[in-house]
Amino acid sequence: MVSVTRRITQIKQPRGGYIKPKEFTVINLDDNQQLHSDENEHGIIVGLAVDYLTRFSLGTPSKKAFEISIRGAININKLDYAKQLLDSIVGLDDKSIISACKLVGFDVVFRAGTIAYTRPAETIAPDEDTISNIRIMVDRSLSFFKEYGPAIKDGFSFEGGYTNLINTGDGDFLTETALWDFKVSKNAPTKNHTLQLLVYYLMGMNSIHKEFKNIKQLGIFNPRINKVYLFNLDNIPSEVITEVSSEVIGY
Structure with missing residues (x-):
C-alpha cells in the first residue's frame, strides 16, 4: 500500500492523461508583485x-x-x-x-x-529573498481565497476512502463547491497533478466527509505564478470515473 502521489507514479495514463491539463480553464491573477528570481531553500x-x-x-x-x-x-x-x-x-x-x-x-x-x-x-x-517570496505567495493565497473561498476544510485526510492500494494521502483545501490543490511551482500542472486531484475527489466521495457531495469543480492554485486552473466535474466521462476508481484506487 502506498500514498496517493506514489500510486499515481505507478499508473500508465492514456495519452494526455485521464484529465488533460490543457482542458482546465486558466485564470491569471495580478497583484503587481514580483518574486525574487533566486531562493536558497528547496x-x-x-x-x-x-x-x-x-x-x-x-x-x-x-x-x-x-x-x-x-x-x-x-x-x-x-x-x-x-x-x-x-x-x-x-x-x-x-x-x-x-x-x-x-x-x-x-x-x-x-x-x-x-x-x-x-x-x-x-x-x-x-535568506531574505526566500523569506520575501514566501510572504508574497502567502499573501497571494489569502487574496485567492477572498475571491474563490472561503475555505471550509483544509489539510484533510480520507478516512473511509482508503483502499488496499492507497492507504495514505491528504488534500489541501475545500471550498463550498471546489476541491483545490496548491502547487508552488514555476511550471503548469501536469497529467499527474490532474489525476491526483481526481483521485482525491473520488476518495473524498467515499470518505466520511459529507462536504464532497457538493463539489462541482477541481481546481489548482499556483501562488508562484499566480494562476488558477479550473475544471468542471461534469466534463469527465463516466468511463474515466469508473476506470480510475477501479484501476487506480481499487474500489
Missing part, C-alpha cells in the same frame, strides 16, 4: 511553508496547520524543538517564516520515513 520546503502558513493565516490553529510536521518530529524525538518552532509562528514576520521553513523540514519523516530525513531541520535557513 522548492519543497518553500511550497510546504506557503501551504501551512496560508492555513494558519486563514485561522487554522498552528498545531493543526503544521500537524504533519509535528508528527514527523515525534518520530525522531524532536518534539521539544518542533514545539519551540511552532510557538514562534505568530504571523508573516521574518521569524515566523524562518520557523515555518525549519518546522516543515520534519514533514519528510512522516511521509517517507526516517531514512528520508537527510537534512536536519536546524540547518534550514531561508
